[in-house]
Amino acid sequence: xxxxxxxxxxxxxxxxxxxxxxxxxxxxxxxxxxxxxxxxxxxxxxxxxxxxxxxxxxxxxxxxxxxxxxxxxxxxxxxxxxxxxxxxxxxxxxxxxxxxxxxxxxxxxxxxxxxx
Amino acid sequence: xxxxxxxxxxxxxxxxxxxxxxxxxxxxxxxxxxxxxxxxxxxxxxxxxxxxxxxxxxxxxxxxxxxxxxxxxxxxxxxxxxxxxxxxxxxxxxxxxxxxxxxxxxxxxxxxx
Numbered sequence: 422x423x424x425x426x427x428x429x430x431x432x433x434x435x436x437x438x439x440x441x442x443x444x445x446x447x448x449x450x451x452x453x454x455x456x457x458x459x460x461x462x463x464x465x466x467x468x469x470x471x472x473x474x475x476x477x478x479x480x481x482x483x484x485x486x487x488x489x490x491x492x493x494x495x496x497x498x499x500x501x502x503x504x505x506x507x508x509x510x511x512x513x514x515x516x517x518x519x520x521x522x523x524x525x526x527x528x529x530x531x532x533x534x535x536x537x
Numbered sequence: 538x539x540x541x542x543x544x545x546x547x548x549x550x551x552x553x554x555x556x557x558x559x560x561x562x563x564x565x566x567x568x569x570x571x572x573x574x575x576x577x578x579x580x581x582x583x584x585x586x587x588x589x590x591x592x593x594x595x596x597x598x599x600x601x602x603x604x605x606x607x608x609x610x611x612x613x614x615x616x617x618x619x620x621x622x623x624x625x626x627x628x629x630x631x632x633x634x635x636x637x638x639x640x641x642x643x644x645x646x647x648x649x650x
């Protein structure tokens with residue numbers, strides 16, 4: 422079964438702590454994305470990656486970091502610099518992620534991050 | 538500045554009737570549009586898309602209409618079923634050098650049995 426997995430489903434963060442959200446895909450997609458959803462809001466792009474070892478900031482990258490060491494994996498770290506981390510985090514992937522190419526992005530089940 | 542607007546936060550429809558969800562956009566560079574369905578605490582599921590070279594795309598009970606001059610698109614669900622109750626997001630993509638999907642805030646559809 423091809424798809425996108427995210428873990429954990431729920432994550433609790435203490436003040437001043439960095440936490441890492443996992444995202445794995447076995448769709449053989451080149452591009453991967455991280456979005457954040459707040460209540461009553463649409464999805465906002467945090468980071469995206471079109472290829473291994475390369476990634477770009479989205480609209481709300483401050484307080485977050487990513488890595489793309491493997492094609493199938495795109496972990497997101499929520500750092501202590503992110504002052505309002507409580508949200509639902511969604512990982513997505515698409516086949517190419519190239520400008521000018523119409524593509525569908527496919528989403529994982531999400532991770533809900535809560536601050537203690 | 539919201540480039541993709543879903544002005545109705547919620548919509549209630551009787552089972553078997555038509556559901557019409559609306560979406561307006563302001564960026565004339567958008568040329569590919571997608572609808573996603575989302576249940577609580579789950580990731581969005583892709584429903585249907587439309588390219589700007591078309592004005593209609595149909596897939597089973599779902600039809601999307603695009604009016605480029607009005608910068609408006611709509612999703613029609615016929616007939617509506619209780620399992621369609623979810624939040625529907627409209628998303629837009631600009632082919633002119635952008636990788637990024639811009640999402641609306643969503644419309645919560647409730648289909649009443």
